[in-house]
Amino acid sequence: MPYIMMFLILILLIVLIISLYLYIYQVVKLLKLDKNKLIKYVALIVAIILIFGSIYVIFVSTFWSLVSLFILHLSLLSFITYLLNILLKRFKLWNKIYVFISLMLSFIVIVYGYFNMLNVVSTTYTVHNEKLDNQYKIVLIADLHYGVSLNDKQLKKYCDEISSLNPDFVVLAGDIVDERTTKKQMESAFKLLGSIKNNYGIFYTYGNHDKNNYSANPAYTSVELAKEIQKNNINILEEQIYLINEDLVIIGRGYDVRTSLDQILKYVDKEKFLLAVDHIPQEYIPNMESGINMLLSGHTHAGQIFPVGLIERIFKTSDLIYGISEYENFTGIVTSGIAGWAMPMRTEKHSEYVIINLEQ
Numbered sequence: 001m002p003y004i005m006m007f008l009i010l011i012l013l014i015v016l017i018i019s020l021y022l023y024i025y026q027v028v029k030l031l032k033l034d035k036n037k038l039i040k041y042v043a044l045i046v047a048i049i050l051i052f053g054s055i056y057v058i059f060v061s062t063f064w065s066l067v068s069l070f071i072l073h074l075s076l077l078s079f080i081t082y083l084l085n086i087l088l089k090r091f092k093l094w095n096k097i098y099v100f101i102s103l104m105l106s107f108i109v110i111v112y113g114y115f116n117m118l119n120v121v122s123t124t125y126t127v128h129n130e131k132l133d134n135q136y137k138i139v140l141i142a143d144l145h146y147g148v149s150l151n152d153k154q155l156k157k158y159c160d161e162i163s164s165l166n167p168d169f170v171v172l173a174g175d176i177v178d179e180r181t182t183k184k185q186m187e188s189a190f191k192l193l194g195s196i197k198n199n200y201g202i203f204y205t206y207g208n209h210d211k212n213n214y215s216a217n218p219a220y221t222s223v224e225l226a227k228e229i230q231k232n233n234i235n236i237l238e239e240q241i242y243l244i245n246e247d248l249v250i251i252g253r254g255y256d257v258r259t260s261l262d263q264i265l266k267y268v269d270k271e272k273f274l275l276a277v278d279h280i281p282q283e284y285i286p287n288m289e290s291g292i293n294m295l296l297s298g299h300t301h302a303g304q305i306f307p308v309g310l311i312e313r314i315f316k317t318s319d320l321i322y323g324i325s326e327y328e329n330f331t332g333i334v335t336s337g338i339a340g341w342a343m344p345m346r347t348e349k350h351s352e353y354v355i356i357n358l359e360q
Helices: 002-030 039-057 062-088 092-118 152-163 183-193 222-231 284-290 308-315
Strands: 120-128 136-141 169-172 201-204 234-236 240-244 248-252 273-277 294-297 323-327 330-334 351-359
Touching: 002 039, 002 062, 002 092, 002 308, 039 062, 062 092, 092 351, 152 183, 183 222, 201 240, 201 248, 222 234, 284 323, 284 330
Parallel strands: 120 351, 136 169, 169 201, 201 234, 248 273, 273 294, 294 330
Antiparallel strands: 136 351, 240 248, 323 330
């Protein structure tokens, strides 16, 4: 599988370079600068520099992320423009505007993706299970990656919005912070999330980014992170359980620390409703076989930027990419996330927090 992915990435790079080269050369011809025989080679070199330069600076800052994504989208869309040009070049009007089509479409995509990332919506699911003696309203939040898009003011707005819903408890399913989050931002994020009003608590499981697993020079240690989380009355559940009202058990799975489900559930009454939280939507069959009734996850971002979601679905990188799946007495829910990773842009799905109504 990794070799196939590497091959596809290589093919994509080649397509991007060729597409951008064709676009640059179209502009050159439109400007009637194609008389110089070397211009084709210059256009190719410029295309290669722009593609690899875009990839190099894509994570540097918000501005450079958007510039990079604009160039990469322009490359893809210019390929469509090139094909259309073959069919429509006989029309005089088309000859005057065709180089602007992919430019305009790329701009529209970037503007849409940026504002789509910032526009957080609520998604609601209702799940029935006869094990429950009580009704519960749960709010699921994941993949905030604090510092990429939302700021303190915006996050406070959504925390206040969630508080007004009077949830019974809140689940934070990992990647609330990441390698680009400063220590101050980390402290702000958990202070704001810890302020959400609820009846039974806020529960947190680690994702693959929270502990700065991919950073050689982290802004805070895992000890400082845990201390800040607990300081704001948020319960860390890492291979641990928590009982609510004698009829619901929350099981928090770890990312770095993993034990078998059978070991975790050794002393758990399986007549109760078992709700597991695992950052990555994985091991659905073992969860079902162990008696888990619901698994809440994030991680996938529902693709975030096209065509990542399509690739995730083709290669089945997770048991569920987005939404809800129900199998007899088991329900899997995956959120697209309240923000996104690395780039302040989302062209697949929306940013969200999820409301889950648990009923008999």
